[in-house]
Amino acid sequence: MLGACARFTPLPLPATPHAAPGLAQLNHAGIDISRPLSLAAISALALRNAPQIRATIATHRLAWARYKAAGVLPNPQFSGAFLPLLAGFGTTPGYNYVITEDIRALVTYHARNRGARDQAYQVDAELLWQAWQVVATARALAVNIVADENALALRQSQAKLQNALYAATRAAVAQGNLTALDLAPVRDAAQQTTAQIAAQRAALQSSRLALNALLGLAPSAALTLEPTLQLPPVDPAAIRAAIPDIANRRPDLIALRLGYAAENQALRVAILSQFPPFALGAQGNSDNANVRNLGPQINVDIPMFDLNQGGVAIARATRRQLRDAYGLRLDSAGQEISAALITLRRQGARLATLRATLPPLLRDQAHAGAAFAAGTLTLPEYANLALAALARQQEILAEQAALSQTCITLATLTGADLPQIRLTAHDRLRSLATQTVSAP
Numbered sequence: 001m002l003g004a005c006a007r008f009t010p011l012p013l014p015a016t017p018h019a020a021p022g023l024a025q026l027n028h029a030g031i032d033i034s035r036p037l038s039l040a041a042i043s044a045l046a047l048r049n050a051p052q053i054r055a056t057i058a059t060h061r062l063a064w065a066r067y068k069a070a071g072v073l074p075n076p077q078f079s080g081a082f083l084p085l086l087a088g089f090g091t092t093p094g095y096n097y098v099i100t101e102d103i104r105a106l107v108t109y110h111a112r113n114r115g116a117r118d119q120a121y122q123v124d125a126e127l128l129w130q131a132w133q134v135v136a137t138a139r140a141l142a143v144n145i146v147a148d149e150n151a152l153a154l155r156q157s158q159a160k161l162q163n164a165l166y167a168a169t170r171a172a173v174a175q176g177n178l179t180a181l182d183l184a185p186v187r188d189a190a191q192q193t194t195a196q197i198a199a200q201r202a203a204l205q206s207s208r209l210a211l212n213a214l215l216g217l218a219p220s221a222a223l224t225l226e227p228t229l230q231l232p233p234v235d236p237a238a239i240r241a242a243i244p245d246i247a248n249r250r251p252d253l254i255a256l257r258l259g260y261a262a263e264n265q266a267l268r269v270a271i272l273s274q275f276p277p278f279a280l281g282a283q284g285n286s287d288n289a290n291v292r293n294l295g296p297q298i299n300v301d302i303p304m305f306d307l308n309q310g311g312v313a314i315a316r317a318t319r320r321q322l323r324d325a326y327g328l329r330l331d332s333a334g335q336e337i338s339a340a341l342i343t344l345r346r347q348g349a350r351l352a353t354l355r356a357t358l359p360p361l362l363r364d365q366a367h368a369g370a371a372f373a374a375g376t377l378t379l380p381e382y383a384n385l386a387l388a389a390l391a392r393q394q395e396i397l398a399e400q401a402a403l404s405q406t407c408i409t410l411a412t413l414t415g416a417d418l419p420q421i422r423l424t425a426h427d428r429l430r431s432l433a434t435q436t437v438s439a440p
Helices: 039-049 057-070 103-107 109-174 180-215 236-248 251-272 309-374 379-414 426-437
Strands: 077-083 094-102 278-286 292-300
Touching: 039 109, 039 180, 057 109, 094 103, 094 292, 103 109, 103 278, 109 180, 109 251, 109 379, 236 251, 236 309, 236 379, 251 309, 309 379
Parallel strands: none
Antiparallel strands: 077 094, 094 278, 278 292
C-alpha cells in the first residue's frame, strides 16, 4: 500500500535568469539558422522557444490533473468501536461499526466529470489562442524590423544628400552668393533628417530587443532576417466566406464555447444537488451480552429550508453571462474582420497609387544625376529631384509596412493556418494543445 502512494520530490526554483546567447542554443530543429530567417522560420522559433508558451505547460498539466481528480469516486466512510468488558454481568466484549457511501456524490458524478473535462479542453483552447497571439506578435515585430532597416537606409541616403546640399549652400553664403535666409531651411531639413535617423534607430533597436525577448534570446544575440519578408496572400472573398465558420477555427471562441459547456454541467450539478445529502450503508453492533444487530444505515438532510436555490440561481446567472460574453466576442470578431478588410482595401489602393507615381520620379532622378555629372545642372536642382524620389520611396515603405501589419491582423482574427476544430472531437484539440505547449 505504501508503494502505491505518491512520493515527494523536490523541484528547486531557478537561481539565475536564463536567456539563450544565440540561435544555436534555441530549439531550431528543421530550421536553417545559417541563413537569414523567413517569416515562417520566425513563427516556428516563436512557437518552440517563446517563454510565454513554455510557461503554459504547467497550466495544461494542472487542467488535466483537475479533470483526473474530478473522475475519482468518493471513498466509503467507515467508523467502528471495540468495547472490552471491564465489569458487570456481561459475558463478551461489545463492538459496533458503520459503513456508508455518499449517494449524492454518485448522483452528481457524471455531470461533475463532464464539466471538468470541458474545463480542461477550455484551458487547451486558451493555450492555443495564446500561442497564436505569440506567433502574430513575432510576425509583426519581424515586419517592423525589416521595414525600419529599409527606411533607415533611405533616410541615410537622404541625409547624405542633404548634408552635401547644406555644405554647398554654406560655401555659397561664405562667398556672398547666398544669404543666411537661404541657408536656414537647408540646415533645418538636414537636422530634421538627422533626428529622424536617430528615432528610426531607436525604434529598430526596440523591435529587435522585443523579438529577442519573445524568442528567449539574450538582448545581445544577433538575429538576421530576410531583407524582404513574404506574407501569405490575402483573399478578401475567401475571408468573407469564412466568417460564418470562424467559431470553429478561432481558439478563443472555442474556449468560450467550452467554458459555456462546462457551466452547463455546473448547472446540472446544482440542480442535482437539490437531492439532499444522503449517505447509505450498513450498521452492526453487539453488546456485552452477545446480542447482535445488523441493518441498513441512512443519514439524510431533511430538505425544509435549503433546496440549493442559491446554487441553482448562481449557476443559471453564470451560464447566461457566459452566453452573452460569447455572443459579444463572436460579433466583435466579425466586425473586426470586416473593418480590417476595409483597411486592407484602402491601403492596397493607396500603395498602388504610390507605386504608380514612383517610376517617373526615378527617371527624373536618373536624368538629373546625369546632367549634374555633366555640369549642366546645379546641386540644389539635382537634390530636389533626388529628395522627391527618396520621399516617395519612404512613403511606399511605410504603406507596405502598414499593409503587412493589416495582413497579420487579418490572419490572427480569422485563425488562418489553424485547422477547424469541432467540439465533438475533443481529442483533436487536446492533441493540438499538447503539441504546442510540450515542444522539447
